[in-house]
Amino acid sequence: MEPDWEGGLAELRAALGRKLLERPAERLLYRYDALLSGPAPRAVLQAESAADVQVALRSCSRHRLPAVARGGASGLSGGAVPTGPALVISTTRMTRVSIDPAGRLARVEPGVINQQLQELLRPHGLYYPPDPQSSRQATLGGNLAENAGGPQCFKKGVTGDYLLELEFVTADGQLWQMDRSGTDLPGLIVGSEGTLAVITGATLRLSQLPSQVRTARALFGKLEEAGRAVAEIIRRGLLPAKLELMDQASIAAVEQAFHLGLPSAAALLLCDCDGEDPEEVDREIAEVALAFRSAGALQVDLASNPAEAERQWYARRSVSPALGRIKPRRMNEDIVVPRSELPQVMQEIRALGDASGLPLVIFGHAGDGNLHPNIMYDPAEGRWAEVQALAHAIAKVAIAHGGALSGEHGIGLAKRPFMAEAVPQETLRAYRAVKRALDPLNLLNPGKILPEERPL
Amino acid sequence: MEHVIDLEHQAARIAEGADLCVQCGLCLSVCPTYALTGEEIQSPRGRVMLYRAAAVGELMDDQTVLKAAYDCLDCQACQTICPSGVKPGELALETRAALQGGQTHSPPLRAMLEAFKHPWAMDLVNAALLGYQRSGLQGWVRGSGLLRGLASHYGGRWADLQTMESLLPQRPIAPAMRLRRPRWTPHRGAYRGTVAFFLGCVMNAVFSEASAASCELLARNGYDVVLLPETSCCGAPHIEEGDDRGYRQLAAKTARLYGDLAVDAIVTDCAACGAELKKLGRYFADDPELATPLARVSALARGISEFLRWAGIRETGATGPGRPTTYQDACHLCHAQGICKQPRELLQDNPQVAYVELEGADACCGSAGIYNLSHRETSQELLKGKVERVRRSGAEVLAAENPGCLLQLEAGCREAGLAVEVRHTSLILLDAYLEGEAPGGA
Ligand SMILES: Cc1cc2nc3c(=O)[nH]c(=O)nc-3n(C[C@H](O)[C@H](O)[C@H](O)COP(=O)(O)OP(=O)(O)OC[C@H]3O[C@@H](n4cnc5c(N)ncnc54)[C@H](O)[C@@H]3O)c2cc1C
Numbered sequence: 001m002e003p004d005w006e007g008g009l010a011e012l013r014a015a016l017g018r019k020l021l022e023r024p025a026e027r028l029l030y031r032y033d034a035l036l037s038g039p040a041p042r043a044v045l046q047a048e049s050a051a052d053v054q055v056a057l058r059s060c061s062r063h064r065l066p067a068v069a070r071g072g073a074s075g076l077s078g079g080a081v082p083t084g085p086a087l088v089i090s091t092t093r094m095t096r097v098s099i100d101p102a103g104r105l106a107r108v109e110p111g112v113i114n115q116q117l118q119e120l121l122r123p124h125g126l127y128y129p130p131d132p133q134s135s136r137q138a139t140l141g142g143n144l145a146e147n148a149g150g151p152q153c154f155k156k157g158v159t160g161d162y163l164l165e166l167e168f169v170t171a172d173g174q175l176w177q178m179d180r181s182g183t184d185l186p187g188l189i190v191g192s193e194g195t196l197a198v199i200t201g202a203t204l205r206l207s208q209l210p211s212q213v214r215t216a217r218a219l220f221g222k223l224e225e226a227g228r229a230v231a232e233i234i235r236r237g238l239l240p241a242k243l244e245l246m247d248q249a250s251i252a253a254v255e256q257a258f259h260l261g262l263p264s265a266a267a268l269l270l271c272d273c274d275g276e277d278p279e280e281v282d283r284e285i286a287e288v289a290l291a292f293r294s295a296g297a298l299q300v301d302l303a304s305n306p307a308e309a310e311r312q313w314y315a316r317r318s319v320s321p322a323l324g325r326i327k328p329r330r331m332n333e334d335i336v337v338p339r340s341e342l343p344q345v346m347q348e349i350r351a352l353g354d355a356s357g358l359p360l361v362i363f364g365h366a367g368d369g370n371l372h373p374n375i376m377y378d379p380a381e382g383r384w385a386e387v388q389a390l391a392h393a394i395a396k397v398a399i400a401h402g403g404a405l406s407g408e409h410g411i412g413l414a415k416r417p418f419m420a421e422a423v424p425q426e427t428l429r430a431y432r433a434v435k436r437a438l439d440p441l442n443l444l445n446p447g448k449i450l451p452e453e454r455p456l
Numbered sequence: 457m458e459h460v461i462d463l464e465h466q467a468a469r470i471a472e473g474a475d476l477c478v479q480c481g482l483c484l485s486v487c488p489t490y491a492l493t494g495e496e497i498q499s500p501r502g503r504v505m506l507y508r509a510a511a512v513g514e515l516m517d518d519q520t521v522l523k524a525a526y527d528c529l530d531c532q533a534c535q536t537i538c539p540s541g542v543k544p545g546e547l548a549l550e551t552r553a554a555l556q557g558g559q560t561h562s563p564p565l566r567a568m569l570e571a572f573k574h575p576w577a578m579d580l581v582n583a584a585l586l587g588y589q590r591s592g593l594q595g596w597v598r599g600s601g602l603l604r605g606l607a608s609h610y611g612g613r614w615a616d617l618q619t620m621e622s623l624l625p626q627r628p629i630a631p632a633m634r635l636r637r638p639r640w641t642p643h644r645g646a647y648r649g650t651v652a653f654f655l656g657c658v659m660n661a662v663f664s665e666a667s668a669a670s671c672e673l674l675a676r677n678g679y680d681v682v683l684l685p686e687t688s689c690c691g692a693p694h695i696e697e698g699d700d701r702g703y704r705q706l707a708a709k710t711a712r713l714y715g716d717l718a719v720d721a722i723v724t725d726c727a728a729c730g731a732e733l734k735k736l737g738r739y740f741a742d743d744p745e746l747a748t749p750l751a752r753v754s755a756l757a758r759g760i761s762e763f764l765r766w767a768g769i770r771e772t773g774a775t776g777p778g779r780p781t782t783y784q785d786a787c788h789l790c791h792a793q794g795i796c797k798q799p800r801e802l803l804q805d806n807p808q809v810a811y812v813e814l815e816g817a818d819a820c821c822g823s824a825g826i827y828n829l830s831h832r833e834t835s836q837e838l839l840k841g842k843v844e845r846v847r848r849s850g851a852e853v854l855a856a857e858n859p860g861c862l863l864q865l866e867a868g869c870r871e872a873g874l875a876v877e878v879r880h881t882s883l884i885l886l887d888a889y890l891e892g893e894a895p896g897g898a
């Protein structure tokens with residue numbers, strides 16, 4: 001059956017009134033995320049409640065209209081970008097939060113911004129560990145849909161590890177509320193990028209802010225030594241709170257943009273250990289320093305006070321902003337590889353970058369084996385084909401070493417072409433079966449994640 | 457709808473400025489209008505994409521684009537945070553100019569902009585305000601609640617009038633200083649240099665005691681102060697309203713008066729004037745006549761706190777105890793000029809001040825030129841939040857360095873029944889000198 005836009009939009013209009021945006025000027029602004037741009041949607045719903053989402057999806061089902069959920073549109077895989085005529089369901093007005101400090105829980109709507117939750121929690125001495133670098137602009141709904149991670153996730157786990165209960169609406173307009181006991185359906189929705197359901201609420205687990213934090217920084221003469229240091233830390237059974245990598249190109253980019261006085265080195269690792277017992281945390285950071293040295297670090301610095309630690313972390317946080325000044329655009333890869341493979345993977349990617357002649361910058365959450373090789377380019381230079389070829393080659397390195405294409409940014413539209421190579425056919429079949437069971441009409445975020453299936 | 461971007465070079469400039477945007481969305485986190493609405497069209501990223509679509513002819517709905525450009529406060533918080541150097545605030549102004557053919561179409565606005573071109577008109581405004589206060593009329597209007605009644609009953613124009621009236625300070629306004637102050641104020645103590653004081657229109661009309669204090673401060677710090685009474689408006693109101701031509705007229709006058717003036721700096725105590733003076737050189741960089749003199753003006757322009765902090769302020773001789781004092785960043789100081797530390801440091805070093813930081817101090821108070829009149833509700837909502845945070849700070853004194861902010865904050869505190877003194881930083885600093893000099897002072 002073909003989509004019936006006329007009838008569907010009339011129904012949506014009648015039911016949702018001013019919450020439905022239809023003017024071209026407004027629709028035009030819901031066609032992009034932080035990576036890609038697609039066709040403008042036919043209409044946008046500024047949802048204010050789960051009931052709005054239900055009403056919309058019921059009409060969509062009746063009239064066969066595709067629907068795309070959208071949070072802060074900070075995604076880096078084109079996830080919230082329509083691939084054809086669609087209704088975009090924007091969650092940015094669903095921002096209610098309630099906090100239960102004693103139970104260490106937060107009940108949130110999907111439009112709440114990650115950072116806003118953190119600010120509400122701080123006075124209670126609590127925090128929500130998943131900390132994507134986009135925490136100031138990404139919604140918790142988007143974090144759940146991408147299973148977002150960040151530096152903290154090495155020790156503390158990713159978004160899905162903090163989900164206790166999920167409220168979501170399936171394509172037929174049915175509202176579900178489930179915890180994670182029994183068959184873990186919420187676990188299935190997490191990371192599904194809006195292709196299985198629209199998330200309308202969640203209960204999240206919170207942690208206590210650690211009272212002790214120590215920071216160490218190591219410089220390396222070779223990129224692969226930094227990889228070896230990570231493997232060494234894992235081998236020694238250490239569990240730092242954060243373990244982050246910057247390569248020579250990222251150090252240079254930050255230095256050029258912000259003049260922080262960073263030393264030049266082939267690679268830099270930045271590590272935090274945290275906990276409650278000062279002696280234990282001191283011991284752990286000292287062992288990390290040993291691991292750094294045994295991997296060949298040229299220099300290891302322990303921050304002597306919080307201000308110094310903050311300065312060291314400031315450099316890491318400045319990587320993304322600094323890259324914008326090299327070339328206007330970047331292709332942001334998001335691979336994950338087994339940590340034992342890091343030295344080899346880093347070396348191979350660096351070699352690919354050098355051979356391509358394109359500026360390639362590598363940084364990431366080394367502790368998780370999650371690397372962000374970024375290819376910098378200027379659309380005006382017309383090297384798009386080369387950029388894509390390099391991205392593809394990097395993805396192949398990850399796969400060859402037993403890794404995956406998406407650590408945290410999702411597959412979305414951008415990495416969909418690689419799926420057929422990266423994922424075995426049987427697994428793809430299983431994904432499709434799940435998709436058909438929850439969204440038989442293929443209305444939720446069509447054209448994402450799963451590669452095109454030849455019609456039977 | 458007809459498409460009227462007729463200033464071709466401007467369309468190209470807008471598209472170029474917008475192309476820097478990588479849509480990362482970081483700016484959404486600081487935009488006041490986005491915080492209130494959650495709508496992409498009310499966000500910096502959305503606005504930039506919209507201006508771009510209009511500039512490249514992808515969207516033929518100039519009215520909506522123009523409205524979006526006017527819904528922007530031009531607070532430039534987004535410019536401070538954007539990692540890619542996009543300037544959504546400035547692009548809003550360019551779009552306003554481009555879509556209106558370089559001139560606003562509203563007759564009352566045109567009249568206002570015309571008045572701003574004549575320095576004596578500001579003296580007249582000041583005289584009218586003095587009359588209004590001294591005749592007891594203001595007391596009667598406020599006491600009787602007549603205007604408030606009409607506004608709540610009829611809304612519309614009456615509500616506008618009520619908003620305007622409520623923005624006037626309660627304290628007695630001082631007479632305009634433009635013609636009363638000497639052209640030249642000699643330095644005191646050891647000579648350190650000569651500066652021009654750029655007198656702002658609204659400062660002269662409503663806050664001349666603060667500008668007089670600024671001149672005194674400069675003199676007490678060893679500077680000869682030159683004040684040119686023929687100075688016109690800096691052009692901020694004109695460019696805010698898309699009046700490119702008026703802006704150029706005024707820039708030409710500024711170039712003539714200040715372009716080769718033999719001074720070490722051009723100091724202003726108005727954030728908007730400072731931002732404009734610093735921008736002129738860049739804005740007219742391609743203008744064969746104005747480029748050179750305006751580049752010099754821009755290079756010499758300084759905010760009063762910026763200048764005093766750079767020069768190193770002399771001991772005041774005052775002693776404590778300090779009053780709890782907080783500081784509101786003017787958007788055109790902190791976001792447009794990056795002046796955030798200097799005013800705070802001056803206040804913190806002042807023995808009469810016990811400094812407390814204001815939560816969200818760098819977020820717009822909603823004054824934003826004439827935004828508080830053109831977008832009353834949004835402005836009031838921003839102001840309400842601001843006043844609440846001032847209350848929570850526990851401060852007795854609230855410092856700011858821009859006439860629009862001072863008016864807005866004073867009205868907000870008065871309406872909320874919050875007994876906070878709203879003062880220009882210069883007045884606070886001068887008080888410290890006066891106390892230090894007083895017989896029996898330290
Ligand atoms: C500078 C920068 C740094 C980043 N750093 C990180 C990082 O460190 N770690 C990381 O993991 N990511 C990072 N990201 C990527 C991005 O911010 C995350 O993927 C984030 O979770 C997306 O949230 P959003 O609200 O912007 O979602 P959107 O971009 O709006 O949507 C992302 C996907 O989620 C779906 N979706 C959104 N809301 C819902 C909902 N309520 N129900 C169902 N589906 C929904 C959309 O359909 C889409 O497929 C970064 C991005 C940028 C621009």
Ligand code: SF4
Nearest residue numbers: 477478480481483538
């Ligand atoms: S204007 Fe700057 S901060 Fe905002 S989306 Fe564009 S690049 Fe990001």
Ligand code: SF4
Nearest residue numbers: 487528529531532534
């Ligand atoms: S200038 Fe202010 S109101 Fe305008 S887009 Fe930027 S942050 Fe928003």
